[in-house]
Amino acid sequence: MIPSFKKFLVEEEKVVYFTFGRMNPPTIGHEKVLNKLSSASKSNPYRVYLSQSQDAKKNPLSYNSKVKHSRKMFPKHARSIMLDKKLKNVFDIATKLYDEGFKKIVMVAGSDRVNEFDILLNKYNGKKGKHGFYNFQNVDVVSAGERDPDADGASGMSATKMRKAASDNDFPMFAQGLPKAIKNNDAKSIYNDVRKGMGLKEQKEFKNHVQLDSVSDVRESFVEGMFQAGDQVVIKETDMIATVVRRGSNYLIVESNGQQMRKWLEAVEMVEPMDEGLWANIRARRAAGKPKKKPGQKGYPKTLDIEAKQDPDIKDRKGAQPAGYHTGLSKSTKIKRDAHFKKYGKKPDDQDSAYKPAPGDATAKTKPSKHTKKFKAMFGDD
Numbered sequence: 001m002i003p004s005f006k007k008f009l010v011e012e013e014k015v016v017y018f019t020f021g022r023m024n025p026p027t028i029g030h031e032k033v034l035n036k037l038s039s040a041s042k043s044n045p046y047r048v049y050l051s052q053s054q055d056a057k058k059n060p061l062s063y064n065s066k067v068k069h070s071r072k073m074f075p076k077h078a079r080s081i082m083l084d085k086k087l088k089n090v091f092d093i094a095t096k097l098y099d100e101g102f103k104k105i106v107m108v109a110g111s112d113r114v115n116e117f118d119i120l121l122n123k124y125n126g127k128k129g130k131h132g133f134y135n136f137q138n139v140d141v142v143s144a145g146e147r148d149p150d151a152d153g154a155s156g157m158s159a160t161k162m163r164k165a166a167s168d169n170d171f172p173m174f175a176q177g178l179p180k181a182i183k184n185n186d187a188k189s190i191y192n193d194v195r196k197g198m199g200l201k202e203q204k205e206f207k208n209h210v211q212l213d214s215v216s217d218v219r220e221s222f223v224e225g226m227f228q229a230g231d232q233v234v235i236k237e238t239d240m241i242a243t244v245v246r247r248g249s250n251y252l253i254v255e256s257n258g259q260q261m262r263k264w265l266e267a268v269e270m271v272e273p274m275d276e277g278l279w280a281n282i283r284a285r286r287a288a289g290k291p292k293k294k295p296g297q298k299g300y301p302k303t304l305d306i307e308a309k310q311d312p313d314i315k316d317r318k319g320a321q322p323a324g325y326h327t328g329l330s331k332s333t334k335i336k337r338d339a340h341f342k343k344y345g346k347k348p349d350d351q352d353s354a355y356k357p358a359p360g361d362a363t364a365k366t367k368p369s370k371h372t373k374k375f376k377a378m379f380g381d382d
Contacts, residue, residue, distance in 0.1 A: 015104040016097055017041035019144075020049045020090050024059045025194050026070045027159055027177040033144040034077045037108045040142065047097075048081040052088050060163065060197025061190075069190045073179055076249050091131030094121060098134035105136055111143040166194040169203060227252055232271040235263060241271065314338055329360045336360075 019037050023030050037046050050070065052063040061069070063085065071078040087093050090107070097105055109117050118141040126135040157177030165174035174191050192202045227233070231244045233254060242256035242263075252263050313331040329337065336359040 014102050015044050015106065016100075016102045017044055017046040017106045017108060018049060018093060018097070019047075019108045020051070020093060021110075022051045022053065022059060022159065023066055023070055024051075024053075024061050024159055025162055025177075025190055026066065026073050027157055027162060028179055029158060029177075030070075031074055031179055033108065033110070034074055036144040038077065038080075040106070040108060046080055047093075048077060049084075049087055049093050050081070052085065054197070056198050058163070060166075060194045062197070065193050065197075069186075069193070072186050073182055073190075079249075089131070090117060090121060091124060091129070091134075094125075094134045094136075094139075095132035098136060103136060104138040104140075106140045106142060108142055108144050111145065114141050114143050117141045163194060163198070166191055167198060167200065169195075169200075171203065226270065227265070227268075233263075233268040234271055235268055237267065242268070333360045 017037055017040055019033055021030065021033070034048060037048070040046075048070070050063065050066050051059075053059045054062055064083070067081060067083045070081050074081070084096075087096055094105060105121075107117055107121065118139075121139045121141065124131070124134075125139050127133075159177075162174050162177040165171075165177075171188070171191055174194075175187050178187050178190075188203075196202055227244055227247060229244050229246055233242055233244060233252070234240070235242055235254070235256070240256050242254035242261075245253045245255050245260060247253075248262070250265060252265065252268060253260055254263055254268065255261075311334060314334050
């Protein structure tokens, strides 16, 4: 089948950006290289490949350990950090990328290694060798704007300085070379992995505690799999309900009312399933065709988050136990009251027994909650 001219042009321009380094251990200097790589690639794919050398002096971390720690340290680039034990040098990488169908490659390297990689990659372009074969239309090597963070004498907190800090049992100094967002436990983990790779004892007590800025809970949950395609979210700014279409590196593409938009992780909240209580009643009434308030109308709720402070005496019982519903009651009465709601709350609305007074109604110091007010505003008192 003859490809279309449009497809031919796309194939002709197929380009991939990549970098290759020791990252032993990964540092804030490597983070700058990855950010440069991502920026330079624009809409093109980019890959991060790590060397597999291991020795006690300059390469204490194993290949698998480096990949694991790098993905944690640089979550924005985690999906681009490759794990492939068959790729041990730049020639293996170039051959692999050529076999994948890329026509052009651009390597991003430390400023002190640009000339070296440019000569090597172009020298063997189109020539068969032990590494295999690659024949790109164009091979470019560009500078990351910094010296190779793995090089001896590199400015800033280099990998060399971090290995020395680990060897000197100086965790505070070692931590200076880590991204500010990394958690303390992860920082200590990579520190000890470096020490073990150097043949040193694992450090269990850290007298000089270093308080690193923590990753936001949302970001951490996102990396662990929160916000999948099809999930419903609330856009905080407008309180609109939207559906996740796809995940970006630190953002989401969501759709609401037929319109797609890009939202940062901190700008949305998950719509949690609520199978009991007020929202179960709301869904049942909606299913029955009961009218509800529209956005913009008075009484329309501004948020779907109906979590309330739980009563300390019965908070461990199944279901929601809002403190405001049990004010002034003894613990035994609260338990009976909760059992009553669970028993009679399942009855149809047209049965009188569904409205039987609950234990404590006569003496409880209660008032309609904001959720009840929202419910009545949406569906009326009946």
